[in-house]
Amino acid sequence: MKGIFSFFEIYFFQRWVMRCLVSLLCGLLYANGASAQKQSDIEQMAIDGYALRFADTTASVRTQNQALLLAQQKNSPADEAICYAYLAMTNRRLLHLKEFTDYAERSFEIAGRINNRRATAYANWAMGLQRSYIDDKAGAIEYMLKAYNLFTTLDEYAYCAKIGADVSYLFSPSSNANVHKYADEALRFAEKSADSESILHARLAVGSYLLDSAATGNPAQWQKAVSFFKETIWQAEQVESAIVSKSNIGIAHINLAVLYMNGPKPIDESAFLANLEKATQIGMHYNLRNIYRSSLGLRGQFFFQKGNFRTAESLFKEGIAYQQTMPYKDNDLLATFFGCLKELAAAEKDYVSYHEYDTYFNKYNKLKYDEATQKIMQNADARFESEKKQALIEQLEKENSLEKKNKFLGYGISSVLLIGLVFMYRSYYYRQRYYQNREDILQQQQTNSELKVQLMEKESLEALAEKLSLERRLLQSQMDPHFIFNLLGNIQSMILQNDRVTSVSYLGKFAKLTRQVLEQSRMEHILLEEEIRTLKNYIDLQQLRLNASFDYNIHVDETISTDISIPPLLLQPFVENAIEHGLKPLAEIRRGLLEIQFHLDTAHDILECTITDNGIGLEESKGNKVNVSHNSLSTGITNERLALMYPNNPFVRLEVRDREEGFGCVVYLAIPII
Structure with missing residues (x-):
């Protein structure tokens, strides 16, 4: 009986000491974490660099790298994670998938090691954008919602507005309820922030689902959408100098022109053409190629429907000529323009031109198909590599967590030994047995994690092969x-x-x-x-x-x-x-x-x-x-x-x-x- 009582005395005394130490350390960690949730000068430097991404890409990347170097010199992992997140988002705009993925994963890995909500919010934002880029909607929504909730707790309404709008787009068209919910929440956050860029971004998200509602043919819905886009354009023009993403202003004009074109007949031609002219001016002034090409295509379709074939042909050819001056070829767009010229030639019964346009249409359509297939394979590889890295990160996090727990346990046992040397022998015996059990558990978990990674790799490749085989056989079965x-x-x-x-x-x-x-x-x-x-x-x-x-x-x-x-x-x-x-x-x-x-x-x-x-x-x-x-x-x-x-x-x-x-x-x- 004496031996049993001694054991329980040791056990409860150790538990009491451990609770005291854990409470003290958690309090210190919370105090340090709470004091590091505000925006730093380094983060502002990264934000300023990111704002230059449209005007001067070279200066944008250089400024962000300078901010990253400063964060590393000051040994600030929170600022380092934030700088990596902004570099990831910049490389997303530059279409550099490898750099985009590497920077996003670095940001996420660093944020996972520290207790900083701000850095974690940025890291999840970058990872969500990366998953969206490789067509992993489920993963993108998961990361973006984590970022959204963290920025909400930080009262960063401008970021909540931008992320909420992006989440709304991700839920389309699978869940109209969530599309409306997050777009409306984004607009409320944007108005709270009074940030012109965020307000325009959120209003475009709301306008997107209003545009879909107007397509049903309901005159009241159409008028509501028109009024909303007119108000959006008016607000944007009042603060145009404060809006970095000028393309969003052009998109608002193009959406309003689409509403006029698809609205009640006869359409308001002057309003339609005026909005396209404004979009064209924005595209030319700020070198926004997508805005310029979209306005050309819409005007061409308008004149084609009116029977003004020569003007429509001139606009389609201008769009083709403009695209061919670009350093890269947008095969999808070229196929679309040549398809429009084909329809125009068929309407005029010009079979020679029809054959010529059809040749180019088939050429660029095939190139578009080849690019799409290559992108599917590239995205599949990127998803697999990302999931594999994520599994390894989770494994390392488990190991770090166990290491921290072992450190806390060591501190507690050391305190017990210092306070009561009388219990040294028994304490040493049970501590050794505990360490051995923990080591066995850690080794087993590590073995299970390695097997899980191998199984994930095999299952991912088999699933991809099965899907591609089914798609090939499906295509072969369509055309006898x-x-x-x-x-x-x-x-x-x-x-x-x-x-x-x-x-x-x-x-x-x-x-x-x-x-x-x-x-x-x-x-x-x-x-x-x-x-x-x-x-x-x-x-x-x-x-x-x-x-x-x-x-x-x-x-x-x-x-x-x-x-x-x-x-x-x-x-x-x-x-x-x-x-x-x-x-x-x-x-x-x-x-x-x-x-x-x-x-x-x-x-x-x-x-x-x-x-x-x-x-x-x-x-x-x-x-x-x-x-x-x-x-x-x-x-x-x-x-x-x-x-x-x-x-x-x-x-x-x-x-x-x-x-x-x-x-x-x-x-x-x-x-x-x-």
């Missing part, structure tokens, strides 16, 4: 070579018969279908109305190919909103099967009929699509096929896609069967609403 060859043969026949108007029309439909398939195959989701337009274009070309041997209709329930999003190119393979293997073999038996119906299951948030034909049916179709893998290919790919996108949704379903009444086949597909 027989369909392409027969269609081009029919168009060639029309041209030989001098039916140029019809042949150009179908050639344009074929080009548009090809572009839609290529573009949509790289998207995660598209609007339902875009999918329906693609299907109509495809079926029209099939009717041309099969000499109009069948009819079709597409019915959408009135309760369904066309802005519902679904996975792209999900229905086209089944429509192709219905036409190729069901309706085409009918010959002289009867006239074919293809029906596509969309129904909304509100109880389970499911969009139901039914594709019905009066063809020869599944059994007879299988008997006629030489190669029966085509149908199973489209069904298999669709099943794989649905399994990847909705792994835990019990209502996802794909069913292919013969009709119970009459002839033909029925395809039923249940898709969760996004």
Whole structure:
């Protein structure tokens, strides 16, 4: 009994001493942390350098590096983390992904070692922007919200406004409620800060969702959006000299011009042109290429719609010439301008020019596609490396945390030994056993962390390979070579018969279908109305190919909103099967009929699509096929896609069967609403 009582005496005495020491140290740390939350001269120097990023990039980077060197000389890790964050944001504007990522991670790593909310807020802001740059929306939102909450506790309303606006954009279009929430909060914070730059940034975020509301065709929403942008422009012009991001003023003018162009007819042409002229002046004066090009494109579209082809052609060509003087080529923009010239040539029936523009359009469209593919791979690599580094950082943080706990424990035990030498022997015995246990735990955690990093690397590569393989097979399954060859043969026949108007029309439909398939195959989701337009274009070309041997209709329930999003190119393979293997073999038996119906299951948030034909049916179709893998290919790919996108949704379903009444086949597909 005596030995037991001695043990408990030691244990409770140690706990009391430890609580005293921890309370004292925490108090000191809190006092030091609280005194270092205000803006320093070094941070202001970094802010001044960052403000030069539009006017003089070289001076901007030089000033920020000087601030970083000063922070290192003064041994101020908080200011060092802040300087790295500003350098990261500057390299983001310069499109230097490697430097952007390195600086953001350095800022985050330094901020993680110190108790400074301001540095941590900046570090999370930089990491959020980096994740947004590599298309990791979930990670970007997580980091940005941490920064947003930290700056809120520091009463830094200007930063809260900027970050809140960016968070609003990140939630679009997946969550309209959060888009409105953070944009409105950003505007309230901006008005509290009285910072002109932040107010304009926040108002553009609010204007973005007002612009979307105006697109629904509601006159009241349109008028509200117009009034809001007029007020935004008026406020910005009053304090134009205080606004660093002049491009935001140009964007406000362009958005207002878009509202006039898409508003009630006839449009207010003078207001439309005046806003574009103002945007053009801003773009030329401050060398803002995106503003200048956007204003040229909008004016060209306006004059094209009015039938003033020469002015529209001149503006499109001016945009192309301007872009080609740049040190880099924006292939997406060049493809867009040449596409507009193609439409203009088709409207004038200038087939020679149409062929010339089409050649350039295809060239730059291919380059755009290659760049997009390369960027996807680059972003995937960047995400993997970032996640790997983050795992290593977390492992080091655990090790540092354990090291600090061991230090506190050592101080406590030393105090106990100094106060009571009588308990030295027993205290030494239990301390040694505790250290051994902690060492075993640390080694086990380190081993688990290394295995976790290896598993993450393997799973990331396998997931990426699986996704790329599925995208390749999806693209291959969209365009049947027989369909392409027969269609081009029919168009060639029309041209030989001098039916140029019809042949150009179908050639344009074929080009548009090809572009839609290529573009949509790289998207995660598209609007339902875009999918329906693609299907109509495809079926029209099939009717041309099969000499109009069948009819079709597409019915959408009135309760369904066309802005519902679904996975792209999900229905086209089944429509192709219905036409190729069901309706085409009918010959002289009867006239074919293809029906596509969309129904909304509100109880389970499911969009139901039914594709019905009066063809020869599944059994007879299988008997006629030489190669029966085509149908199973489209069904298999669709099943794989649905399994990847909705792994835990019990209502996802794909069913292919013969009709119970009459002839033909029925395809039923249940898709969760996004």
